[in-house]
Structures are given as structure tokens and as C-alpha cells.
Amino acid sequence: MGMIKKVFHSPKFRLGFIIFAALLLFVFLYPLFDSGDPLEMIAVQSYLKPGTYVSQYDVAGSDGITLDVVASDKKLASHLPEADRNKMKTYLVDFVGLDANQVDTNNIPKLIEQWMDNYNPNNKAGLLVSAQRDYRNINKEVLAALDAGDIIIAINDPETGELIQNKTIHDQQYVQVSSVANRQVFPLGGDNFGRNVLRELVEATKTSLMIGLIAGIVATAIGLTLGLIAGYVGGTTDNIITFITNLFTVIPSFVILILISYSVGQEARGVLLVACIIGFTAWPWTCRSVRSQVISLRNRDHVNLMKLSGHGLLHILTTGILPYIASYVVMALILQIAQGILSEAQLSMLGLGAATSKTATLGLMMNWATLFSAVVNGSWWAYFPVVIVIALMSFSMNLMNTGLDQVFNPQLRD
Amino acid sequence: MSNENTSCLKGVGLTKIFGSGKKSVLAVDHVDFDFKNGEVISIVGESGSGKTTLSKMLLGLTSVTEGKIYFQGKERDISTRAKQKEYWKGIQAIFQDPFSSYNIFTKVDGVLLDCLKMRGKGNLPREEKYQLMKEACRFVNLEFDELTNKYPFELSGGQMQRLMIARVFLLKPQILLADEPTSMIDACSRSTILDMLMKLRDETNMTIIFITHDIGLAYYISDSVYIMEHGIFVEHGTSDDMLMHPKVPYTKRLISDVPKIYEAWDLDSITV
Numbered sequence: 001m002g003m004i005k006k007v008f009h010s011p012k013f014r015l016g017f018i019i020f021a022a023l024l025l026f027v028f029l030y031p032l033f034d035s036g037d038p039l040e041m042i043a044v045q046s047y048l049k050p051g052t053y054v055s056q057y058d059v060a061g062s063d064g065i066t067l068d069v070v071a072s073d074k075k076l077a078s079h080l081p082e083a084d085r086n087k088m089k090t091y092l093v094d095f096v097g098l099d100a101n102q103v104d105t106n107n108i109p110k111l112i113e114q115w116m117d118n119y120n121p122n123n124k125a126g127l128l129v130s131a132q133r134d135y136r137n138i139n140k141e142v143l144a145a146l147d148a149g150d151i152i153i154a155i156n157d158p159e160t161g162e163l164i165q166n167k168t169i170h171d172q173q174y175v176q177v178s179s180v181a182n183r184q185v186f187p188l189g190g191d192n193f194g195r196n197v198l199r200e201l202v203e204a205t206k207t208s209l210m211i212g213l214i215a216g217i218v219a220t221a222i223g224l225t226l227g228l229i230a231g232y233v234g235g236t237t238d239n240i241i242t243f244i245t246n247l248f249t250v251i252p253s254f255v256i257l258i259l260i261s262y263s264v265g266q267e268a269r270g271v272l273l274v275a276c277i278i279g280f281t282a283w284p285w286t287c288r289s290v291r292s293q294v295i296s297l298r299n300r301d302h303v304n305l306m307k308l309s310g311h312g313l314l315h316i317l318t319t320g321i322l323p324y325i326a327s328y329v330v331m332a333l334i335l336q337i338a339q340g341i342l343s344e345a346q347l348s349m350l351g352l353g354a355a356t357s358k359t360a361t362l363g364l365m366m367n368w369a370t371l372f373s374a375v376v377n378g379s380w381w382a383y384f385p386v387v388i389v390i391a392l393m394s395f396s397m398n399l400m401n402t403g404l405d406q407v408f409n410p411q412l413r414d
Numbered sequence: 415m416s417n418e419n420t421s422c423l424k425g426v427g428l429t430k431i432f433g434s435g436k437k438s439v440l441a442v443d444h445v446d447f448d449f450k451n452g453e454v455i456s457i458v459g460e461s462g463s464g465k466t467t468l469s470k471m472l473l474g475l476t477s478v479t480e481g482k483i484y485f486q487g488k489e490r491d492i493s494t495r496a497k498q499k500e501y502w503k504g505i506q507a508i509f510q511d512p513f514s515s516y517n518i519f520t521k522v523d524g525v526l527l528d529c530l531k532m533r534g535k536g537n538l539p540r541e542e543k544y545q546l547m548k549e550a551c552r553f554v555n556l557e558f559d560e561l562t563n564k565y566p567f568e569l570s571g572g573q574m575q576r577l578m579i580a581r582v583f584l585l586k587p588q589i590l591l592a593d594e595p596t597s598m599i600d601a602c603s604r605s606t607i608l609d610m611l612m613k614l615r616d617e618t619n620m621t622i623i624f625i626t627h628d629i630g631l632a633y634y635i636s637d638s639v640y641i642m643e644h645g646i647f648v649e650h651g652t653s654d655d656m657l658m659h660p661k662v663p664y665t666k667r668l669i670s671d672v673p674k675i676y677e678a679w680d681l682d683s684i685t686v
Contacts (some may be wrong), residue, residue, distance in 0.1 A: 114450060301509040301516045304475050308500045309528040322517040 006407055013403025016259040019396035023205065023389070030202045037202035038046060039360060042184065042192030050189040050197075055182035060153055062180065075171075076108045082234035084138050088115055091135060095123070108386040112142055129324040189381035191365070192372035193357075195230030197381055203390055204360040208341050211260065211361065212393075215340030218279025220333045223286025228317050230287070231294025241287070257281045261352040267357045277344045279336075286333045293325045327408040331401050338397035345390055362386050415609065421487055422451040422621045423472065423505075423589055427663035429646075430467050430479035441467040443645040451588070452623045453616060456632030456653070458668060465625045466510075468592050468642070472623070473507055474498060478596065503532065506587040510594040512574035516566035522577060523562050529584040549626070550580040554610055572603030579610050588622045589615070597630070608635060630672040631666075635656045641665050 007013055031038075081090075085105040090096045096118040119139055124132060150168040157164050161289065177183070188197040188254060230241035260277050261269065296319070306320045320328075341362070347353045347364025349370065356364075369383035370377065379410070430442040442464045449455050459465050470476040473484065474492045483490040485504060492498045499599045509515045516522065526547045530536055535543065544558075551558035554576040566574060575595060593609065612635065613637055615622055626632055632639050640650040641664065649662045660666045672675040 275619040301511060303507070304473075304507070305525075306517065306528075307517055308473065308501060308502050309525070310532045311528070312495065319520060320517055325518075361676065 005403060010407050012399050012402035013256050016399025016401075016403060018394040019392055020400065023392060023396070024209075027202050027209070032199075034199060036196070038199040039195055041194045042196060043190045044192060046190065046192040047374060047377065047382060048186050048190030048194070050186055050381050052177065053184045053186065054177060054180040058180045059175050060169070062175050064169060064175055066172050067169075067174050069172060076112065076145045079141050080108065080112075080138075084141065085111060087134060089140060091115075092118060095126070112146065115139075115142055121409055136269050170303065170320060182396045189379070189394065191382050192374065194366055197385065200360045200365065201362075201385055201389065204362050204365050204386070205393075206272060207359055207391070208344055208362040208390075211278070211344045212272060212337040212340035214272065214275035215278035215282060215343065216333050216337035218276055219282035219336045219340070220286055220329065222280070222289055223332070224281035226283070226330055227287040227290025228294055228321065229264075231291040232313070232317060232321065233297050234245060234295075234298075243286050244289070245284045245291075248281070249288070251283070253281040254343070254346065258350065261347060266355045268351070270382070271354045271356070271359055271361065273353045274344060274347065275340070278347070279339050282336055282339060282343070286329075286336065289332065290325060290329070293328060294321055296320050297324055327404065331404045334397050334401045334404070338394040338401075341390065341393055362390050420451050421448055421484065422453075423449045423503055423623075424487075425472075426482045428468070428471060428483065428600065430464070430471055430476070431479045431480045439550060441645055442471065445642075445645070447640060447647065447650070449589075452615075452619050454624060454636040454684055456624045456626060456636035456639045457601060457642055458626055458629045458632045458669075460627055463642045464645040467594060467645075468480070469507070469591050469623070469625055472499055472507060473591060492622040499532070503585070503588075504587050505589040505591060506558075506582050506585050506593045507591040507593060508575070508578045508582065511598050512571050513566075513598070515578060515659065516574065517559050518566055520565075521562075521681075522564055522566055523558075524548070525577065525612055526584060529581050532585060536613060539540070545583065545593055550584045551577075553583050553613075554557065554580045556580065556607075571599045572606065575599055575603070575607055579607070579614060583614060583618075587620065589623065591623045593625045594627070611635070613617075613676075628672065629657070630670045641668065645651060 008017075008025075039092075041371065084109070088111060088190070089100075089103045089105050092103050092114055093100050098114065105113065119135070119409070121136060121139065128271075141259060150170045152168050153166045154163040155166045156162075184196075184198055186198070188201065191197050226241050226245070230238045230245075257278060259276070260281065263279070264273065303316060303320050306316050344353060344361060345363035345366060348361060348367045351367060353363045353367065354361060364387045366383055369386070372381075374382035425447045426443060427444045427446060428442055429440075429444050431593050432439045432441055440640045445468065457465050457468065463587065467476070471478050472479065473661065474490070490501060527536075527543070530538070530543055530546060535546065538546075548558040551561065554577055557572060557685070561569070561577070563611075569577070578595070594605050599607065608631075611622060611624075614620060620638075624632065624636055629639070629641075633656070635654050638649050639653045639656040641656070641662065642648070643662075649656070649660070649665050656665065657669060660669060
């Protein structure tokens with residue numbers, strides 16, 4: 001109990017823990033508020049922009065509320081982009097003779113007013129033909145922007161085929177967003193398959209955490225067992241285990257990871273298998289450090305005393321040595337989990353991760369975003385949140401690890 | 415149970431070399447000795463002279479590079495775990511540092527329970543086990559009820575070392591190897607510990623091998639003294655002989671290094 005308190009006194013551990021807990025909470029609470037199949041392909045289009053989508057059909061059908069406002073600046077701005085407004089200013093200053101200070105391209109209603117007062121399509125003096133055409137087009141846009149004509153909703157009569165006017169919508173009619181029955185919220189837009197990115201991200205974070213956890217546990221279990229045996233038994237056993245460990249350390253584990261993933265084959269690669277493969281290639285450094293810690297422990301007096309008391313290998317390892325290195329093993333486990341999540345992302349980016357479109361992992365989301373050129377067409381929402389989540393997860397776990405290190409290793413306290 | 419002058423622990427040409435090749439270190443160099451039953455033997459030497467390595471070899475905690483050890487006249491065999499366990503019923507140890515002798519994650523009563531199991535008394539009813547442990551604690555002036563459910567770090571160094579003696583009292587081995595048992599504790603506890611070791615010897619007729627760097631202490635408690643320098647026994651004899659008529663310069667130096675208060679005992683004229 002005292003130990004846990006001490007751990008939470010470390011500011012680094014606290015920060016890491018808060019970030020990690022917040023992520024976990026979000027991942028597990030979000031589905032309660034937005035329950036939908038995270039991998040349902042909703043949109044026909046890929047890379048929907050983030051935002052709320054309301055049914056156009058419903059909007060047209062619902063009764064509007066009249067608000068006494070003139071066509072808003074936004075509507076005008078959408079008709080008259082910056083370039084057009086600059087051309088209007090040039091016309092007004094150069095040909096009409098207004099003072100440049102009087103014409104403000106940002107005050108659109110005023111600009112339109114000045115335009116309507118001064119534009120004369122018949123005044124062609126000193127204007128090139130192309131310029132005349134430009135100004136005619138701008139004038140059309142201005143008229144369109146000012147146009148407050150009603151939109152007529154008509155229904156096709158099934159018997160006669162005639163269009164019967166049903167209702168008209170004028171430009172001061174508004175609809176409350178929440179009163180529209182059919183709405184779809186895409187807080188982080190849609191991905192290439194037309195899925196809701198946020199829902200998918202939550203699901204992917206869960207899966208990736210599980211992969212990291214399994215990989216970390218597998219790696220730590222193998223590394224711990226081999227390290228304990230190598231360190232405690234010593235001699236030939238130690239030499240053999242150290243040789244294998246060195247073999248795995250010399251060849252970059254990522255290369256082994258790629259080779260194993262590739263040779264397992266596309267069909268067989270499920271989430272669980274990928275996690276186990278990652279765990280199987282990540283154990284060597286846990287083994288090495290556990291071994292060296294055990295070597296420094298095995299000649300301690302308390303171990304000698306346990307031997308003299310007639311205890312066997314297993315009992316000494318589990319009660320005389322394991323508790324002494326437990327804090328270290330927990331730290332190693334946290335790092336292995338973070339490393340497992342990163343390895344999965346790397347592997348999936350290469351297309352060697354879990355071969356499935358039925359589950360999402362953080363790496364797979366990145367892979368899909370790359371394959372379907374999200375980066376090129378600027379759909380940042382398809383990959384950027386994924387990167388942030390991966391970064392936050394490994395950052396928080398590394399922080400926790402450093403915090404624990406400071407607690408258990410007094411030399412590192414600052 | 416055993417009479418004087420029969421060989422208890424005998425070593426012939428005992429050698430320990432650490433490492434191999436150029437980096438090898440010769441820690442113990444062909445030592446011969448013959449410890450008799452019921453004796454108190456001191457092995458005296460400086461740090462690094464090979465005392466602890468020798469004790470580890472005698473305990474069977476480290477392998478012997480060369481030479482043979484005879485236990486009660488027969489050659490020692492610790493090739494299997496069962497034989498090891500049998501050997502450790504005959505020889506036990508008290509280590510130098512009481513603070514590192516305990517597993518800090520287990521409660522101290524576990525140490526005594528282990529001894530009962532080792533003596534084949536693990537299946538006794540709770541009450542009897544409790545009585546035995548209580549008796550052992552009383553032997554070293556500890557109250558067993560105060561110790562139960564305590565972790566080692568809740569005891570003082572002196573208490574820990576006394577509990578170690580209680581452990582030996584429960585095990586009743588033929589040989590006790592005490593590796594500088596008093597060097598890490600304060601002077602008051604030291605004499606208590608030494609008195610208890612002597613009491614243990616008197617009650618059980620145990621052979622005690624006392625390893626120390628303090629020749630004065632060795633003289634005070636032991637029957638015969640072995641002087642060790644650089645892995646070799648340079649001199650040995652009865653404790654009186656050693657102190658009064660040292661032959662080797664190393665022994666003379668060790669004697670001159672002893673604080674004066676020990677010489678005062680010698681001179682039989684205590685005027686402090």
C-alpha cells in the first residue's frame with residue numbers, strides 16, 4: 001500500500017497515469033454514448049469531412065421557421081470569392097472613379113451596394129473584351145447573390161405524371177438542426193470505406209491495447225523465465241540461453257518480425273497471432289536484463305540461507321529472487337506493452353499486420369489511409385488522430401516507466 | 415553424541431580458482447585441515463585472504479576446483495539435491511550481514527518454520543511447532559510472540575543475528591560455520607552473540623568454525639586458530655600458542671593490529 005502511494009508521488013508517473021487512464025476511460029465509455037457498429041460502412045463517398053450531416057430530404061420536408069434576417073454575409077461570400085471582390089474594387093476605383101479608401105472588399109453588402117449603383121454594362125470605354133466578360137460574369141454572380149427567389153418543392157403526381165407544387169421555401173426560412181430526424185455526426189469525418197473515423201478509432205485503440213498487452217505479457221513471460229533460469233542456474237544452461245538471446249539481439253527483431261509475419265501467410269494472420277508473434281520477437285532484452293539482475297542476487301546471503309534451509313530451485317526463484325526484481329519486471333512489462341503497440345502499427349503499415357477488414361487496429365487504420373491516399377488528398381482526419389493516439393499511448397507508458405524507475409531507483413530521483 | 419578427537423570436517427588440498435585463463439584468480443590454494451568434533455576453530459585473516467570462499471566451499475555453496483572434503487570421516491557427496499539436503503542437516507551457517515541474510519519479503523517466523531520442516535517436524539501439530547519455536551527464541555532471549563507476523567526490517571541487527579542463532583538451535587547441526595557473525599553489529603550485542611554461541615556449543619557439543627579478521631576475538635573464544643594469508647594456511651595451533659608464540663610475520667602483524675584492550679586480558683592486569 002505504501003509502495004503504491006510512493007509511486008503516485010512521482011509527478012512523471014502521475015502524468016503518465018492520467019493520460020493513460022483518460023485514454024482508457026474514453027475508449028470504454030464512448031461506445032455507451034455512441035453505440036453503432038464501428039465498422040459499418042455508412043458513406044458511399046470516401047473521406048467525408050468532419051462534421052454533422054443532416055438529411056436534405058428531411059430539411060426540405062420540415063416546416064421552416066422564419067427569421068427576419070437578410071441573406072447573410074456567408075451566402076454572399078460563397079457567391080463572391082476574394083478574387084472577384086478585388087476585381088469589383090478595381091472596376092469601382094479605376095473606371096468609376098471612387099476613392100480607394102471608400103471601397104472595402106471585406107464589407108460585402110456595402111460593396112454590392114456600390115456595385116449596383118455604379119456598374120453599367122454599356123460603359124465599355126477602355127476595357128478589354130475579356131475584362132468586359134469578367135465584369136459581366138461578376139454582375140451575374142452579384143445578382144444571384146441578391147436573388148431571394150423562393151425555391152418550389154413539387155411532388156410528382158403518380159397518376160398523371162404532373163408536378164404539383166407542394167410548398168415553397170424562401171430565403172429567410174430556417175430549420176433547427178436537432179429537429180431534423182435523420183442526422184449523422186462524423187466528429188472525425190469518414191475514412192476510405194465510408195466508416196465513422198471516431199467510432200473506428202475507439203475500436204482500434206481497444207484492439208491495439210489488447211495486442212500490446214498480449215505481446216507484452218508473452219514477451220515478459222518468455223524473457224523472465226529464461227532470464228531467471230539463465231541467471232540462477234548458470235553454467236552450460238546460461239551459455240545456451242545467452243547464445244540464443246544474443247542471436248535474437250544481433251538480428252534486429254523487426255526483421256524477424258517481418259519474416260515470421262510474412263511466412264505465416266496472409267490468411268492465417270489474425271489479431272491474436274500477430275500479438276503472439278510480436279511478443280515472441282520482443283523478449284530478448286527482458287531476458288538479458290533479468291539475467292543480469294538475477295546474477296547479482298543469486299550469491300546474496302538470503303538466497304544462500306534459503307538453500308541451506310533445504311529449499312529447491314523453484315521455491316528459491318519464486319520467493320527469494322522474483323520479489324526482489326518484481327518492480328523491475330513491472331517496468332519492463334509496461335515498456336513491452338508500449339513497444340508491442342508500436343510494433344503492431346509498424347507491421348500493419350507495411351501490410352504485414354492482421355489481415356482483416358473486420359477488425360480495426362491503429363496500424364491498419366494508418367495502412368488504409370496510406371493505401372487510399374488520404375495523405376495526398378489532404379484528408380488529415382483519417383490518419384492524424386490515429387498518430388496522436390499512438391503517440392499518447394507510448395508517451396504515457398514511457399512516462400509511467402520513468403516515474404517507476406525514479407521510485408525504485410533512488411539514484412535517479414530529481 | 416560424538417567424542418573428542420574424532421575428525422569432524424577434513425580438507426585435503428582444497429583449492430578454488432575463479433575464472434579461467436589469464437584472468438583467473440586463485441582464492442584458496444591447496445589448504446589442508448582437520449577439524450575435530452566439539453572444537454571451536456577460528457580462521458583468521460584479512461579481507462580478501464580467502465576465508466569466505468573457503469567457508470562457501472565447506473558449506474557446498476560453491477564448487478570445489480580441486481581437493482577433497484571429508485565430513486565425519488567419509489568423503490562429502492552433494493551431487494544430488496537429496497544428498498545436499500542431508501549434508502546441510504549436518505552443517506549450517508550464520509552469515510556476516512544479518513540485514514541481508516533475511517528475505518525481506520517473507521515474515522521472520524517463516525525462517526524458523528523452515529528449520530522445523532528440515533528436521534522432519536513439519537507435520538507436527540501447530541501447538542507443538544509453536545512450543546519448539548518459542549523454546550528456540552527463549553534460548554536467544556527473544557520473545558517469539560513479539561516476532562510473529564513481523565518482517566525482517568522491523569527487527570534490529572542484534573535481534574536478527576540472535577534469531578539466526580535460534581535457527582541453528584532448532585536445526586542442531588554437527589558443525590556451525592559462523593562467518594564474521596559479529597562484525598556488522600554494535601559492541602554490546604556482540605558480546606551477547608558470542609556468549610550465545612558459546613552456550614550453544616556447551617549445550618549441543620557443536621563444532622564451531624568461527625571466521626574472523628580479529629585475532630583477539632579468535633583467542634577469546636576458540637580452541638585452535640588457523641591463520642590464513644592469500645589463500646594459504648600459514649600457521650595453525652592452539653589459541654594460546656598462536657598468540658604467545660607466533661612464528662610467521664603475518665601472525666605477528668595481526669596480533670599487533672589488535673586494539674590494546676585485548677592485550678590487557680593477556681597481561682592479567684586490568685587497569686582501565
